[in-house]
Amino acid sequence: MTIHVNDQPREIAVGLSLADLVRDLGLADRKGVAIAIDDEVVPRSTWPTRALAEGERILVIQATQGG
């Protein structure tokens, strides 16, 4: 099935959790990461149990340099 990660279409297996996606993106050990699905923030503690669904828009951000 297809989801959108930061506006890029991405094919994923059915049943993939948000935590799985974070791992696949290489972000599992990164600090300062947050995620919203369809404009709702998903707390990190619920990533392992949050199954992804067809067509969802995932926004993944990380803290970076800024003034």
Added chain:
Amino acid sequence: MKTAPLVIAGVTLRSRLFLGTGKYSSGAVMAESLAASGAELVTMALRRVRTDGSHDDIISQLDTSKYRLLPNTSGVRDAKEAVLAAELAREALGTNWLKLEIHPDPKYLMPDPVETLLATRELVKRGFIVLPYCHADPVLCKQLEEAGAAAVMPLGAPIGSNLGLESRAFLEIIIAQARVPVVIDAGLGVPSHAAAALEMGADAVLVNTAIAAAADPVAMGEAFKLAVEAGRLGFEAGLAARSTKTAPEASATSPLTAFLSGV
């Protein structure tokens, strides 16, 4: 010499100099510069992670036990986007402190006053400690304060311009009226600008480009630290009144004219 501590939202900060973390050549230089500046509150931005697997990891260079993070909402275009960015920042960095900045125009980065006020109201309701970046507009600053902003952050000059206190006349009114701390944000280019801001009664300054883009950002961090301390000490010492002597020409010409007319 001890000066009065700065308190924002019940938190005492050890420095009146806030630092941005943008534009540094490396994380190591940034960390050293922050240490030299004595700053406690440091800003960070949010950005979308790349999905190709490459990441920057500036946050790992910051010892978060030493600094209080102030995430910003740079990149948002309106209040609705700002609220989502704020919620993401709170989740990402574990703080409800927020530098609210909404500047839809990428050329001049002028803050949008209407959206900033709307977003401040909503974010205060959601439990954020909101420090809005805004124009040096005394009416707006008062409205932001009434909306529950923990401080106001009017600009001295356009972001990154290094022009200094171009908005001075309006900053003076803002400072005279404010019941929350006034932090001069944006445009301060040299240490004397920061000193001048503190001398005129600003509670703090936020500096980024002037330090990060200096030839020696570590030395410049210390220079700003000293300037802020000097400026605050000067303010608390009570500035001597400025000279009010009138220009000599004005009083010299009248009697001369009278003499020549031979009345």
